[in-house]
Amino acid sequence: MSVTQTGSLPQVPRPSSGDSASEAGRGVDEELPPQRVRTLLGVLIVSAFVVILNETVLSVALPDLMEDLQIQATTAQWLTAGFMLTMAVVIPATGFLLERLPHRVVFLTALTLFTAGTALAAAAPNFPILMIGRVVQASGTALLLPLLMTTVLTVVPNERRGSVMGLISVVISVAPAIGPTISGVILGALSWRWLFLIMLPIAVLALVLGSVLMPSMGHPRKVKLDLLSVVLSVLGFGGLVMGLSGFGSHSGEGAEGGIPPIPALVIGVVSLAIFVWRQLRLQREDRALLNLRPFARPTFSISLGLMILSMGTLFGVVILLPIYMQTVLGHSTLTTGLSMLPGGLIMGLLSPFVGRFYDKHGAKVLVVPGTIVLSAAMWTFSTVNQGTPLWVIVIAHIVMSCGLAMLITPLMTSALGSLPQPLYSHGSALLNTLQQVAGAAGSALFITLMSVGAAAAAQGGADAVSAQSQGIHTAFIVGASISVAAIVASFFVPKRAQGSSAHREVH
Numbered sequence: 001m002s003v004t005q006t007g008s009l010p011q012v013p014r015p016s017s018g019d020s021a022s023e024a025g026r027g028v029d030e031e032l033p034p035q036r037v038r039t040l041l042g043v044l045i046v047s048a049f050v051v052i053l054n055e056t057v058l059s060v061a062l063p064d065l066m067e068d069l070q071i072q073a074t075t076a077q078w079l080t081a082g083f084m085l086t087m088a089v090v091i092p093a094t095g096f097l098l099e100r101l102p103h104r105v106v107f108l109t110a111l112t113l114f115t116a117g118t119a120l121a122a123a124a125p126n127f128p129i130l131m132i133g134r135v136v137q138a139s140g141t142a143l144l145l146p147l148l149m150t151t152v153l154t155v156v157p158n159e160r161r162g163s164v165m166g167l168i169s170v171v172i173s174v175a176p177a178i179g180p181t182i183s184g185v186i187l188g189a190l191s192w193r194w195l196f197l198i199m200l201p202i203a204v205l206a207l208v209l210g211s212v213l214m215p216s217m218g219h220p221r222k223v224k225l226d227l228l229s230v231v232l233s234v235l236g237f238g239g240l241v242m243g244l245s246g247f248g249s250h251s252g253e254g255a256e257g258g259i260p261p262i263p264a265l266v267i268g269v270v271s272l273a274i275f276v277w278r279q280l281r282l283q284r285e286d287r288a289l290l291n292l293r294p295f296a297r298p299t300f301s302i303s304l305g306l307m308i309l310s311m312g313t314l315f316g317v318v319i320l321l322p323i324y325m326q327t328v329l330g331h332s333t334l335t336t337g338l339s340m341l342p343g344g345l346i347m348g349l350l351s352p353f354v355g356r357f358y359d360k361h362g363a364k365v366l367v368v369p370g371t372i373v374l375s376a377a378m379w380t381f382s383t384v385n386q387g388t389p390l391w392v393i394v395i396a397h398i399v400m401s402c403g404l405a406m407l408i409t410p411l412m413t414s415a416l417g418s419l420p421q422p423l424y425s426h427g428s429a430l431l432n433t434l435q436q437v438a439g440a441a442g443s444a445l446f447i448t449l450m451s452v453g454a455a456a457a458a459q460g461g462a463d464a465v466s467a468q469s470q471g472i473h474t475a476f477i478v479g480a481s482i483s484v485a486a487i488v489a490s491f492f493v494p495k496r497a498q499g500s501s502a503h504r505e506v507h
Helices: 034-053 062-069 078-100 103-122 127-155 158-187 199-213 227-250 261-285 298-328 333-339 341-361 364-381 390-417 421-459 464-490
Strands: none
Touching: 034 103, 034 127, 034 158, 034 199, 062 078, 062 127, 078 103, 078 127, 078 227, 078 421, 103 127, 103 199, 127 158, 127 390, 127 421, 158 298, 158 333, 158 341, 158 390, 227 261, 227 421, 298 333, 298 364, 298 390, 298 421, 298 464, 333 341, 333 390, 341 364, 341 390, 364 390, 364 464, 390 421, 421 464
16 A cells, blocks of 8 residues: 655654654654655554454354354444453553553554454354454554554654545544445355454564564653553443443343443443543643643644544444344345445545645535535435335445545544644544544444334334334434534634644643
8 A cells, every 4th residue: 555645755854952852752763765654654554454444344244153153142242342342441551652662562562462363363262262352453453553643643744644644544434334344245255254364464464564664763761650540541441332332232221241331331431530630630740641631722622522423423324224224124234235335435535535635725624514415414314214225325325435534534634733742642542542432432322222213113013124214213313413513513623733743842
């Protein structure tokens, strides 16, 4: 994969003598030729695409897994929810790790964990081993994504970040969107184990290439680890994602033998509140596990808020559309996966062009129409019923994908580009963590609304298919209403991230 833009990337400068210690600690020991920068970013982007693809690749495979491993749906759904949960728990610590360890070490650790988890999952004889493999996979994914963004912010000049972030948005948005499609195609001819076996050689190749190409960025800085913050982070983000996923999977009821979602959500919210309070205290002494200073910058906060809405919508639709197409319209798994492919491909094709447009014109000119396009698609989804033709669903999904393509790259670049260099790793950790929470929240909201609407329709005498159709209609109505709020918020996004500089101090 090439990241060539108009002109060539300049050589990466050494940190100047006037840089602060924190900033110098993020420099590069050597000047990198443009070709090596492109190759390095290509390896990182491909690696990230492969690892994040695993977040949704099992969604279509759950029936096969349930039959092969003799497990219930309430157990099988944790192969996806547990992946998101692990990422939400691990990502907050990446800001600390990227300051404490050389980036090369973090990269090797991330790809080693992902490769080992993939191999373990492919060979898993039972559910517990498969679940362990998924957790190990997710741990590697959680380390790699913030590293990718921090590397881009370090080696790519501000005026060309939009183009490179456009490629990263393929990782963030397209990989989860086409996961069900890839899964459906593979499962049409092979067993679920091939979902992991096909990725294994790609992961090994990325590990080898990255070990050669990754420069010595991020000289270690002695930062003490606050163990209480780690515990609060695990309870806070873990409880939040577990609670939201529980609502989505069981409509407010706990899974058998598991933690009910309401207590998990309460524990998560309380722990998260204490975590935030402690980080605000510790960051005065530069000892915070996750520095919250990025939220003091309006551009970061507004852009991240819209990013959360966008990712929540994406994951909500990704989980709801297959249910609608299979249970209401009666289409096969393969047809369902292929129907969602055009939208995912178009999002991937548009993202690099959107990035280049952002470099020239800024965020607002993209974000405002992007929210309008997204809202139009959501209102179209809100009209679906038992007689809706498949082509209407495909077109609405394509329109939604176009809207998301116009949103994700500008919002991500605007948010991170508004930060000074010492906050790059913490800003990317915050962004990636809240994306996982947004994914869980979007899935939970759409599935819960569907279940509530279906139950109400069933009580009114509707048959099972009609009740399911009515429930899905209810979920999309609420999602479309939320999209109107996103349109209003889009007008507050500044044209460009103002005042971003790699050599500004953090106050």
